[in-house]
Amino acid sequence: MSKVIDSHNGADSVGRREWGKGVFFGTLTVVLLIGIAVLFGRYWLEGIYQRTFEKTPMQGTVHVFQFDYYYEPRHLTWRVGDHVTLAIRNMSSTHWHEMVIGQGFDTVPTTFGPIPTQFKRDFWDGVPVTISDATHIDNLVLNHAKATFVGPKPNMATGGDFSPTIQPGGSINLTFTVPNKPGNWDYGCFVQQYMHYMAGMNGTITILPAK
Numbered sequence: 001m002s003k004v005i006d007s008h009n010g011a012d013s014v015g016r017r018e019w020g021k022g023v024f025f026g027t028l029t030v031v032l033l034i035g036i037a038v039l040f041g042r043y044w045l046e047g048i049y050q051r052t053f054e055k056t057p058m059q060g061t062v063h064v065f066q067f068d069y070y071y072e073p074r075h076l077t078w079r080v081g082d083h084v085t086l087a088i089r090n091m092s093s094t095h096w097h098e099m100v101i102g103q104g105f106d107t108v109p110t111t112f113g114p115i116p117t118q119f120k121r122d123f124w125d126g127v128p129v130t131i132s133d134a135t136h137i138d139n140l141v142l143n144h145a146k147a148t149f150v151g152p153k154p155n156m157a158t159g160g161d162f163s164p165t166i167q168p169g170g171s172i173n174l175t176f177t178v179p180n181k182p183g184n185w186d187y188g189c190f191v192q193q194y195m196h197y198m199a200g201m202n203g204t205i206t207i208l209p210a211k
């Protein structure tokens with residue numbers, strides 16, 4: 001009990017001020033960065049870089065990490081004609097996740113009201129996409145995408161929008177030229193009857209017109 005009171009006395013407050021906020025936060029930042037680098041490696045740091053500069057169009061390799069239940073980053077900006085490799089990695093150790101990209105919702109009626117099952121408009125419709133580095137893919141639905149495979153073909157499935165369902169620790173690379181579909185798009189995970197989506201597993205993509 002006395003310890004709690006001591007920690008709030010005047011002498012302690014003065015001591016904290018003398019130590020210096022700069023040193024404290026500087027040290028904290030270095031420790032945190034080392035911890036993050038050790039835990040997640042360079043992909044994670046690249047993700048932070050992407051998020052920091054998210055207002056500029058993202059070309060080249062764009063990492064999207066799947067967690068329970070959110071994406072990192074939550075916003076992407078592409079420009080029509082950009083060459084992009086979307087590198088999706090499921091960082092969860094327990095949950096299957098997907099990344100569906102589209103606009104609007106298809107719904108099914110339930111006693112609790114209509115529940116979205118997928119997007120109404122599939123971003124990948126008619127889009128040529130090269131699929132590579134697929135590991136631990138539970139199933140891949142191509143729908144109307146024009147796919148080319150590099151390396152082993154993942155397990156395939158039909159029905160629904162284009163989506164790779166990725167097992168814990170799995171990953172896939174999708175390489176494509178951003179099609180002429182400017183506007184605002186959503187991405188999300190519809191696993192477990194839309195519960196992942198509702199829990200926060202969604203994001204937005206702004207596609208800018210060609211320059």
Ligand SMILES: [Cu+2]
Nearest residue numbers: 097189191196
């Ligand atoms: Cu999910």
